[in-house]
Amino acid sequence: MTLIGENAAVKSADDLIKEGSDKTFAVDVLEASRQQPVIVDFWATWCGPCKQLGPALEKAVTAAKGAVKLVKIDIDKNPVFAGQLRVQSIPTVYAFVDGKPVDGFMGAVPESQLEAFIDKLKPVTAESQTADLLAMAREALEHGDTGGAVQIFAKVLAGDPKNLAAIGGLARCYLASGDPVRAKEVVAMAPAEAHNPDLDSVRAALALAAGAPKETASFEKRLAADPGDHAARFELAKALAAKGKFAPAVDELLAIIEKDRDWNDGAAKAQLLTVFDAAGAASEVAKQGRRRLSSILFS
Secondary structure, three states: OOOOOOOOOOHHHHHHHOOOOOHHHHHHHHHHEEEEEEEEEEEEEHHHHHHHHHHHHEEEEEHOOOOOOEEEEEOOOOOOHHHOOOOOOEEEEEEOOOEEEEEEEOOOHHHHHHHHHOOOOOOOOOHHHHHHHHHHHHHHOOOOOHHHHHHHHHHHHHHOOOOOOHHHHEEEEEEEEOHHHHHHHHHHOOOOOOHHHHHHHHHHHHHHHHHHOOOOOOHHHHHHHHHOOOOHHHHHHHHHOOOHHHHHHHHHHHHHHOOOOOOOHHHHHHHHHHHHHHHHHOHHHHHHHHHHHHHOOOO
């Protein structure tokens, strides 16, 4: 379908839904569907399921805000096109695009199915195309395909250099591949005051890496000798977080807070919150860590 702008005017319900007939079918459906998808509802006054489907279909079309039109045709008064389309039971619904039927269904269906039916018909917008690309890139990154994710995020940025989601996502890719320098360069593409979950996550991760120790062995040795050495545990947590090992870093920081929540002016809690940001607010690490923190603080 044709790519349309994001600011297409939303038409009123009167423009979107109309009673059709055999005489007006060519104009209302065939010609109109060359401009936008048209849904045709074949119904009759005596049909019980039609009375259920009709209002739900009108509601779904109105909710689509001008993406599709609806033409309702009473088959008792207008049998010609219903016959040509071999409508054998009602309600029967067809979707037309470019003058041809492309999809359809029979009977009353749930609202969720109506929404899905209409979603498939909606013209591709610049906004929806970008959203689809970003979703693909995130999925690729989650499945370890960093290279594929980089290509998709870069494609989004080629068309929209200021897209914060793409900037944050691309920075995450470089961070995941062990290249914090490139990640920092990508983050710098966004204004300092701009915020986005991925962008904030990478910024937090870079902050963790900036002052973190490179190795963990010496701190592990100190803790083996003295489990109460909070300074060693804190440095171990920093080193772990800098390597992207957020879950064990959270464990170490919570261990400090559990023993002394105010240690070093609350440094462990402050570091813990940064780790949550780096892991991502919606991550399991952050969710479980916050629950454990609350349990410690309010027990």
